[in-house]
Each structure stands twice: as structure tokens, then as C-alpha cells.
Amino acid sequence: MTIEIDVLVLGGAGVDTIVHVPELPVPYADSHMIRPGIVTRAGQSGDFVALAAHALGLRTHHLDLLGDDPEGDLVRALHRDRGIPLTAVPQPLGTKRAVNLVDPDGRRLSLYDATRAADTDRLPEATVRDLAAVSRHAHVVITQPCAHALPVLRAAGVTISTDLHDWDGVNPYHEPFAHQADVVFLSSAALADPEATMRRIAGRGRARAVVATAGADGAYLLADGELTHVPAATPPAPVVDSNGAGDAFAAAFLHAWLAGAPPRDCALHGTVAGAYACTVPSTRTDSIGREELAAGVAALLTGG
Structure with a gap:
């Protein structure tokens, strides 16, 4: 069968309402005047990975549950406008949504609406199987119900990546994702001992590379049993928001990884x-686009 998709993204489609706050945690007050305003836009973790992979020239397809609601319309419009194929499975509970509180330094606190998912939610196995059959790789977001799609993806023979985000290394919900993926991303923010957690993921699962991002401190890469530090890149403009940074990291890593680059270059x-x-x-x-990404990597390698 002909490969038609480089990266199949499962899950993580939704809508965020962005609220700028004077600081985090938000000081108690009867009211706050919010500038530059409150904005609702499509884009959660899976959307951002799909957008970033597409911008880097990877043939991308997104699969998730969406409601027949205004939020679902925003997600559909985002994919349509960017030219990214989207398979939307009906979700009677509605499209995922969240409120993101963003402080002046770009830090974020996300409040997710837990009423828009159920333990019984499933992505149709036949749909997952058919898309995986024409895909090189699947990036699986940890939103419900993607864990149930992992065995189908494994049977299809595609490589898998996932992002555990701010996992504490203990919550069992994340373990199926951590142990079934070939490439595992996570944040070091909630980890008491990032190296121990990374080695446990590799030892108990099948990951060939585990990456713990550390914000301004760069990232840590575990590959072939060796832990290395990867320096942070200098932002090309002032930092205004960290939202989507981990998703962009994952997409760019996969862009290089699917091209056969060694893990450190991918990081x-x-x-x-x-x-x-x-x-x-x-x-x-x-x-970020391919040319700007390549220039940034070259600058890191040359110390420029």
C-alpha cells in the first residue's frame, strides 16, 4: 500500500480561550482589567503538532473526536484553512476546550473542561487501522481515548511518539503511552529526578529516544543508554508565551528523526x-518553517 501520510496525529483537537492575567497565581480581586483582551481560538496539543509538522513539509493527517458545536467548527476551519486533512469522529459531549491563563512572562496555567470526554470514548478501530496503514509514523496525544488506539497502531507497524507533558512519573494514566512509544517527550517540570524517570521509561517500554524538555535550560536526551544535555536555542524575538513550545519541539524532532538524523541532531x-x-x-x-529551522540549527552547531 502506498504511504500517503508522514505523521498521523491522534487526539488533542480543541479550542483554547486565552486570558492574560497580571501574574500567576492570579491575585484575588473582585475584578481585573484584561489587556490585550480575551481571545478564543482553535488549537490544542494535537492541533499544534499537526500544524507544526505540516509547516515543516511533512504530510500530516489529524484524527480526533469533535463535537457538532462552535468549538468544533473552529477546529475544522483551522485545518481547512491550513490545508491539513482532518478526520473528525462525532463527539456527543462536545469539542475539547480549555481556558489558558497567561502571565506577562509567558507562563501558562490551563484549565481543562473535563465534561467533554468520557471513559467510554473510542476512536473507531477501523478508521485508525486504515489511516495507520498508509502512514509512516503516528504521534499520539495523551487525551482520551487515544490509549486504546495504541495496540492498533503497533499492529499496523508504524512507529509511535507521544508527549507526556508535565507527568510526575507516578500517575498510571500516562504509562501506556510512555511504554508503547518509540519516541517519548515529556517536561522535566514535575520530575524530582528526570534521569531516573527517563531511564525507567526506556527500561520498561520500547522507547529508542526519551526527551525531557527543561525550558530555558534546553532539554535532556536519553538515547542508546546515554544521557546528554541539549542546549537551549536563543529565541529569535522576545518571549511572549510558552504555549505550544513542547508541541513545536516534538514536531521538529520528528521532522529530523523521520529524515534519518541522529537523536541529538533531532533534539x-x-x-x-x-x-x-x-x-x-x-x-x-x-x-517555524524548514528554512528558518535549518538556519537555527546551523547557528547552534557553529555557536553563532
């Missing part, structure tokens, strides 16, 4: 893309 691609994402206001969904 350098990730740091450049993540730094770029921090310069994009949370009200927009811009992604």
Missing part, C-alpha cells in the same frame, strides 16, 4: 522550534 531541531514557538502570541498559531 537540536526541537530546541530551535520550541524557542521560536515561545515568541508567538498565544492568540496565534504560527509555526
Whole structure:
């Protein structure tokens, strides 16, 4: 069967409402005057990975549950406008949504609406199987119900990546994703001992590369049993929001990884893309392109 998709993204389609706050945690007050305003736009983790992969020239397809609601219409319009194929499975509970509180330094606190998913939610196995059959790779977001699609993806023979985000290394919900993926991304923010968690993921699962992002400190890469530090890239403009930085990192890493680059080079691609994402206001969904990504990686390698 002919391969038609480079990266199949499962899950993580939704809508965020961005609220700029004076600081985090938000000081208690009867009211706050919000500038530059409150904006609702399509774009959660799976959307951002799909957009970033597409911007880097990867043939991308997104699969998730969506409601027949205004939020679902925003997600459909985003994919249609960017030219990214989307398979939307009906979700009677509605499209995923969240409120993101963003402080002046770009830090974010996300409040997710837990009423828009159920334990019984499933992506149709036949749909997952058919899309996986024409895909090189699947990036699986940890949103419900993607864990149930992992055995189908494994049977199809595609490689798998996932992002555990701010996993504490203990919550069992994340373990099926961590142990079934070939490439595992996570944040070091909630980890008491990032190296121990990374080695446990590799030892108990099948990951060939585990990457723990560390914000301005860059990232840590575990590959072939060796842990290395990957330096942070200098953002090309002032940092305004960290939202989507991890998704951009993952997409750029996969861009290099699918091209056969060694893991450290892949991680350098990730740091450049993540730094770029921090310069994009949370009200927009811009992604770094191939030429700018290549220039940023070259600058890191030469110390420029």
C-alpha cells in the first residue's frame, strides 16, 4: 500500500480561550482589567503538532473526536484553512476546550473542561487501522481515548511518539503511552529526578529516544543508554508565551528523526522550534518553517 501520510496525529483537537492575567497565581480581586483582551481560538496539543509538522513539509493527517458545536467548527476551519486533512469522529459531549491563563512572562496555567470526554470514548478501530496503514509514523496525544488506539497502531507497524507533558512519573494514566512509544517527550517540570524517570521509561517500554524538555535550560536526551544535555536555542524575538513550545519541539524532532538524523541532531531541531514557538502570541498559531529551522540549527552547531 502506498504511504500517503508522514505523521498521523491522534487526539488533542480543541479550542483554547486565552486570558492574560497580571501574574500567576492570579491575585484575588473582585475584578481585573484584561489587556490585550480575551481571545478564543482553535488549537490544542494535537492541533499544534499537526500544524507544526505540516509547516515543516511533512504530510500530516489529524484524527480526533469533535463535537457538532462552535468549538468544533473552529477546529475544522483551522485545518481547512491550513490545508491539513482532518478526520473528525462525532463527539456527543462536545469539542475539547480549555481556558489558558497567561502571565506577562509567558507562563501558562490551563484549565481543562473535563465534561467533554468520557471513559467510554473510542476512536473507531477501523478508521485508525486504515489511516495507520498508509502512514509512516503516528504521534499520539495523551487525551482520551487515544490509549486504546495504541495496540492498533503497533499492529499496523508504524512507529509511535507521544508527549507526556508535565507527568510526575507516578500517575498510571500516562504509562501506556510512555511504554508503547518509540519516541517519548515529556517536561522535566514535575520530575524530582528526570534521569531516573527517563531511564525507567526506556527500561520498561520500547522507547529508542526519551526527551525531557527543561525550558530555558534546553532539554535532556536519553538515547542508546546515554544521557546528554541539549542546549537551549536563543529565541529569535522576545518571549511572549510558552504555549505550544513542547508541541513545536516534538514536531521538529520528528521532522529530523523521520529524515534519518541522529537523536541529538533531532533534539537540536526541537530546541530551535520550541524557542521560536515561545515568541508567538498565544492568540496565534504560527509555526517555524524548514528554512528558518535549518538556519537555527546551523547557528547552534557553529555557536553563532
